[in-house]
Amino acid sequence: MGPITAILFDKDGTLFDFHGSWAGWAAGILDQLAAGDGARHAALARAVGFDPEAQRFRPDSIAIAATVEEVALQLLPHLPATDPAPVIDWLNAQAATIEMQQAVPLAPLLDTLAARGLALGVATNDAEIPARTHLAAAGIADRLCFVAGYDSGHGAKPAPGQLLAFAAATGRAPDEVLMVGDSRHDLIAGRAAGMGTVAVLTGTASADDLSDLADAILPDIGHLPGLLDRIAAR
Helix, strand or coil: CCCCCEEEECCECCCECHHHHHHHHHHHHHHHHHCCCHHHHHHHHHHHCEECCCCEECCCCHHHCCCHHHHHHHHHHHCCCCCHHHHHHHHHHHHCCCCCCECCCHHHHHHHHHHCCCEEEEECCCCHHHHHHHHHHCCCHHHCCEEECCCCCCCCCCCCHHHHHHHHHHCCCHHHEEEEECCHHHHHHHHHHCCEEEEECCCCCCHHHHCCCCCEEECCHHHHHHHHHHHHCC
16 A cells, blocks of 8 residues: 555445434334335335344345445335336435434544545445535535545446546546445445555444455544554555
8 A cells, every 4th residue: 555645435334323324214214115014114124134123234234335226126126116216216315314423523534634635535325415415414525525426427336436536536546545435345446446445343344344355444434544644654
């Protein structure tokens, strides 16, 4: 890993704590979609890997790294609807209303990183509009020079399109960029793009789940300044 001049973050599970942000929202969404039908509720929960009793996503949940289109297609067989488009639109609209829980205080951390001269961006498998809504609500939209969702024209992770678009937009070589994420999708994309990969444990994956793809594993993104110091000292 050479000198680092840019950091690209995943959003959910990385900037924002995954369970703290999405579990309560998911429970409410499933309640609305089930409309009082217990069997349907159970089927919908199984389809997206959500445990209603524990109020948590299972580690293998499709919702952790999939796009909203992929989630909608899993839900559709258990709904009266047959067209995924309205379901996708509804899920995106509902997602934009969620109150995200920051993994660490984000504004001061991003200011610290920017003060080092680092370009900062976000690449998410969420749609771009709700992603920008979440970033604005957290007060960090102006700290980011690049935001891409799965629908921004660069594809979705684990393909590297979003990551390479960030490198191009910021004028960085891929090996100058750290891809920071909480899922294998994030790290596979980082490896495919030729970037350094940093795993954080504020999603649902464990260190063992991510260690084969990560150049470094951190408890959360608040430990990035220390990691950057160690990289610079090599």
